[in-house]
Amino acid sequence: MSFAYGKSRAAQLPPNVNRVLLVKNLPFKITAEEMFDLFGKYGAIRQIRMGTESTTKGTAFVVYEDIYDAKEACDHLQGFNVMGRYLIVLYYQANHRSKKTDLSKEEERVAQLRQRYKELNPDGDSDDLS
Incomplete structure (x- = not known):
């Protein structure tokens, strides 16, 4: 029964939660297909943008269709081991740029x-x- 799932959707989310995730410490050899497989388990993905420059390699932005899917992915993939590297998954905050x-x-x-x-x-x- 989806009572627990429906209940979690009714709960109020913290203000820092949004649909865009910033993923750091990615293996340099990970492909876009592998990223979609990994993050797609948690919901529909609108876009994945992977860093290609020397300063942005190993990072990516993952944009979900639904904010609750982004929250699930962030909660479950934080610290997840991919090809020997532990992922750092954060909510992207445009106003908190360095x-x-x-x-x-x-x-x-x-x-x-x-x-x-x-x-x-x-x-x-x-x-x-x-």
Whole structure:
């Protein structure tokens, strides 16, 4: 009987829950078909976008048709082992994107760290700091 399922659908969801999941720590060799097989068990998928650049490889966005399906997938696949890697599954939050740092401040901080490293290791090889 679907009483428990219907009851869970009537429950109010936390505000951070949405239809878009951010998946991290994916194996680089996973295919789109394998992603659809894995995430499709939890409901209809509207779209999967996998990272292709060197900085985005191993990540993907999975968009479900229904918010409850996304919640089920997030709950069940968090920490799931795929090809020897444990998945990190989060709800995508557009307003919580990582803050862009001021480049000049970051360069200054790196220069200070390099100077401190040189003071602590005067015999160290400076080629490792590049």
